[in-house]
Amino acid sequence: MRAKTLVAVAVAAALSLVGCSSGAPAASQSASESASAAPSGGAGGEVGVFTWWADGSEKVGLDALVKLFGEKYPNDTFVNLAVAGGAGSNAKAKLASELANGNPPDSFQGHAGAELQDYIRADQIEPVNEVIDSLGGSSVFPQSLLDLLTVQGNIYSVPSNIHRANVVWANPAVLKKADITAVPADLDAWLSDMEKLKQAGVSTPLSIAGTWTQVQLFETVLIADLGVDEYTKLFAAGANWESDGVKKAVDHYAKLLSYANTASDGDDWPGATDAVIDGKAAYNVMGDWAVAEFTLKNKTDGEDYTYFPVPGTDGVFDFLADSFTLPKGAKNAAGAKDWLALIGSADGQKAFNLAKGSIPARTDVPATDFPKYQQSAMEAFKTNKIAPSIAHGAAVSQAWNSDISTAISKFYGSKDQATLIADLVAAAQKNAA
Amino acid sequence: MRRLRNWGPPLLLVSPSIILVGIFVYGLIGVNVATSLATTTDRITGRVTNPGGLANYGNLLTDDRYQHALWNLLVLTVVFMTGTMVFGLLWSVLLERGVAGEGVFRSIYLFPMAISFVAAGVAWRWLLSPAKDDQAIGLNQLFVNLGVPWLQSSWWSSDSSFNMAAMAIPAIWQLSGYIMALFLAGFRGISADQREAARVDGATEWQLYRHVLFPQVSPVALSALIILGHMSMKMFDLIYSIAGANSYTAEVPATFMWIQLFPQSNPTGAAANATIILAIVAVVVIPYLIYTNRTEKDGRA
Numbered sequence: 001m002r003a004k005t006l007v008a009v010a011v012a013a014a015l016s017l018v019g020c021s022s023g024a025p026a027a028s029q030s031a032s033e034s035a036s037a038a039p040s041g042g043a044g045g046e047v048g049v050f051t052w053w054a055d056g057s058e059k060v061g062l063d064a065l066v067k068l069f070g071e072k073y074p075n076d077t078f079v080n081l082a083v084a085g086g087a088g089s090n091a092k093a094k095l096a097s098e099l100a101n102g103n104p105p106d107s108f109q110g111h112a113g114a115e116l117q118d119y120i121r122a123d124q125i126e127p128v129n130e131v132i133d134s135l136g137g138s139s140v141f142p143q144s145l146l147d148l149l150t151v152q153g154n155i156y157s158v159p160s161n162i163h164r165a166n167v168v169w170a171n172p173a174v175l176k177k178a179d180i181t182a183v184p185a186d187l188d189a190w191l192s193d194m195e196k197l198k199q200a201g202v203s204t205p206l207s208i209a210g211t212w213t214q215v216q217l218f219e220t221v222l223i224a225d226l227g228v229d230e231y232t233k234l235f236a237a238g239a240n241w242e243s244d245g246v247k248k249a250v251d252h253y254a255k256l257l258s259y260a261n262t263a264s265d266g267d268d269w270p271g272a273t274d275a276v277i278d279g280k281a282a283y284n285v286m287g288d289w290a291v292a293e294f295t296l297k298n299k300t301d302g303e304d305y306t307y308f309p310v311p312g313t314d315g316v317f318d319f320l321a322d323s324f325t326l327p328k329g330a331k332n333a334a335g336a337k338d339w340l341a342l343i344g345s346a347d348g349q350k351a352f353n354l355a356k357g358s359i360p361a362r363t364d365v366p367a368t369d370f371p372k373y374q375q376s377a378m379e380a381f382k383t384n385k386i387a388p389s390i391a392h393g394a395a396v397s398q399a400w401n402s403d404i405s406t407a408i409s410k411f412y413g414s415k416d417q418a419t420l421i422a423d424l425v426a427a428a429q430k431n432a433a
Numbered sequence: 434m435r436r437l438r439n440w441g442p443p444l445l446l447v448s449p450s451i452i453l454v455g456i457f458v459y460g461l462i463g464v465n466v467a468t469s470l471a472t473t474t475d476r477i478t479g480r481v482t483n484p485g486g487l488a489n490y491g492n493l494l495t496d497d498r499y500q501h502a503l504w505n506l507l508v509l510t511v512v513f514m515t516g517t518m519v520f521g522l523l524w525s526v527l528l529e530r531g532v533a534g535e536g537v538f539r540s541i542y543l544f545p546m547a548i549s550f551v552a553a554g555v556a557w558r559w560l561l562s563p564a565k566d567d568q569a570i571g572l573n574q575l576f577v578n579l580g581v582p583w584l585q586s587s588w589w590s591s592d593s594s595f596n597m598a599a600m601a602i603p604a605i606w607q608l609s610g611y612i613m614a615l616f617l618a619g620f621r622g623i624s625a626d627q628r629e630a631a632r633v634d635g636a637t638e639w640q641l642y643r644h645v646l647f648p649q650v651s652p653v654a655l656s657a658l659i660i661l662g663h664m665s666m667k668m669f670d671l672i673y674s675i676a677g678a679n680s681y682t683a684e685v686p687a688t689f690m691w692i693q694l695f696p697q698s699n700p701t702g703a704a705a706n707a708t709i710i711l712a713i714v715a716v717v718v719i720p721y722l723i724y725t726n727r728t729e730k731d732g733r734a
Contacts, residue, residue, distance in 0.1 A: 089678050089695075092695060093695050096695055096698070118698050121475070121476045121698075122476070122698065123476070203566075203567055203568065204568060210677050211677060211678075211679045211680065212679070237478075261564055261568050262563045262564045262565060262568065262587070262590075263563070263564070264558070264561070264562055264563050264588075264589075264590045264676070265590065265676045265677045265679070265680035265681075265682060265683065266558050266674075266675055266676045266677035266680065267558075267562075267677075280568070398695075398696045398697070398698070399696055399697040399698060399699070401696065402679060402692055402696035402697055403697075405679035406498070406679055406681045406684075406692075407681075409679055409680050409681040409682060410681040410682070412682075413590070413591075413592040413681070413682050414592055432478075433475075433478050
């Protein structure tokens with residue numbers, strides 16, 4: 001009996017110990033304390049960097065950066081905190097809980113632009129104006145890009161790479177069936193080309209995939225019908241989402257969908273691009289990461305595939321960018337600034353973008369080392385007007401993006417234009433800052 | 434003193450788990466409810482995003498989007514429970530009669546359960562593709578190749594309000610085997626004497642099942658319904674991996690909660706949603722717990 005009691009007490013004690021042993025938060029160095037000028041070779045210590053670059057060309061790009069980081073800042077130790085999967089959605093969920101728990105990485109990846117507003121709202125990231133200034137500010141980054149990155153006078157992230165979203169990828173062999181050789185000048189010309197293709201026996205002239213690819217298509221149609229200036233104004237407080245321009249865009253978008261394949265909300269983009277590669281569809285609107293898909297399938301630029309800006313958006317660069325931040329309460333803020341300085345440097349941008357297949361955010365990186373498509377995109381980035389992407393978080397916060405995506409998903413089922421406009425108006429009223 | 438000696442050690446033994454459950458289940462439910470009643474304002478615009486108190490629940494329940502999600506959940510739950518019960522019972526009756534190679538069939542029916550919803554979801558996303566005719570893939574392509582193209586469907590992507598019935602197909606496929614195992618155990622627990630007695634009395638096979646066997650497996654059926662019901666109501670992973678992060682068409686309260694919590698960064702709304710899901714599950718589970726408690730007591734008396 002006594003022995004049994006003892007055992008019971010021992011087990012109880014052990015179990016309650018397990019229950020109580022939640023870790024005490026490690027005392028973190030304050031960010032401002034260590035913000036003094038870094039010695040050459042880096043500030044020292046571990047620099048934990050959080051990304052969703054865990055495989056494919058993104059992983060190769062990150063590896064190139066890490067190698068360069070080791071060479072330039074030998075005192076710092078890079079710690080890879082990448083989370084795989086879901087085009088960043090898994091990573092963002094994990095990041096949100098780490099930030100809420102006051103355990104931020106030293107720097108994390110985020111889409112440049114309005115998507116960072118969520119973190120600014122929650123007071124989780126610090127301005128990086130001095131890093132941008134020391135890199136050269138508007139003399140090396142386009143002013144229009146910096147304007148889009150600025151929130152209430154401050155810049156909160158260093159852009160690492162740029163992608164273009166308003167690109168139509170086309171299969172010339174399919175276009176030949178309807179004797180289409182010229183690039184359509186506007187959306188109506190493009191629609192009539194699609195009608196010709198349909199007459200010629202191409203059942204789905206346009207290929208689309210899941211919800212976010214539809215949002216991306218819709219945003220390019222908005223740019224085409226509104227023009228860059230009106231389009232950019234949509235994201236300010238009190239913007240008019242019921243204007244004739246928006247209505248016209250919704251109508252164009254509905255017509256485009258009538259020439260598209262049947263997709264389900266969860267489909268991923270490579271399937272839609274493959275439809276063009278395999279000649280099942282003539283056109284696909286996709287960001288310029290699609291060029292990697294063509295290269296992977298051994299297709300030749302200009303022969304097996306061609307590309308042009310979405311009709312009506314010629315001279316517009318619908319951009320999205322990855323960027324890196326400085327979280328509040330980062331354990332090694334000085335090391336994080338070393339990382340940001342590397343990300344923003346010409347060498348860092350060249351190494352990363354060559355590997356990833358995107359283009360540098362800086363305009364002073366020589367284009368000659370890049371492949372053909374990237375050269376044309378770099379030229380366009382220098383000369384075109386820059387518009388922010390909705391689907392990729394440059395124009396709107398995550399919350400707003402989610403509401404627009406829901407409206408587009410709903411529209412795909414119902415095809416009710418009035419409801420789509422009403423939903424877009426409601427989303428703007430709810431989210432516009 | 435003797436009382437303490439009788440009660441003390443057992444109480445001490447279970448107290449850690451009582452404390453842990455108290456904190457990590459009931460304590461966190463309390464925190465969740467408290468969160469759901471909070472008043473929040475937007476840091477940049479200063480707009481009130483949640484008015485606080487019960488109005489948070491009122492706003493959520495009157496939201497068209499939430500009602501759509503609740504309706505989807507109802508369709509999903511009804512089809513999923515009916516389908517799983519029908520297939521589970523059918524297979525268990527077939528196997529229960531002692532077919533040759535029972536072990537093989539039992540394994541085949543049970544295998545889907547070994548796959549996680551997420552992994553199965555990736556395959557079912559493709560199988561349930563809405564593309565038709567020359568673009569068809571998955572089940573639609575199978576129908577085209579079999580020469581029955583009129584069977585093609587948009588599945589869960591269709592604009593019908595009953596589209597979620599198609600989302601129940603993978604769930605039925607996955608859990609019917611489990612329900613079969615439950616029923617099979619129930620049937621095996623009935624002694625062979627009763628069947629023989631019924632046959633001697635001249636009962637047909639149908640009468641044997643209807644009046645002798647089914648009544649005795651009805652507690653199993655009730656447990657099965659409760660298990661399926663609560664699984665369906667909190668189902669997230671399958672829908673998320675089939676329909677993606679932002680599908681309005683396939684939205685249920687659990688996927689909407691994810692959207693509220695992460696993309697919309699609205700923990701207050703998500704907490705209110707979670708409390709409603711908990712209440713719905715409780716409405717089903719609590720009467721069941723009371724019922725089993727009572728029957729167990731009756732059994733002991």
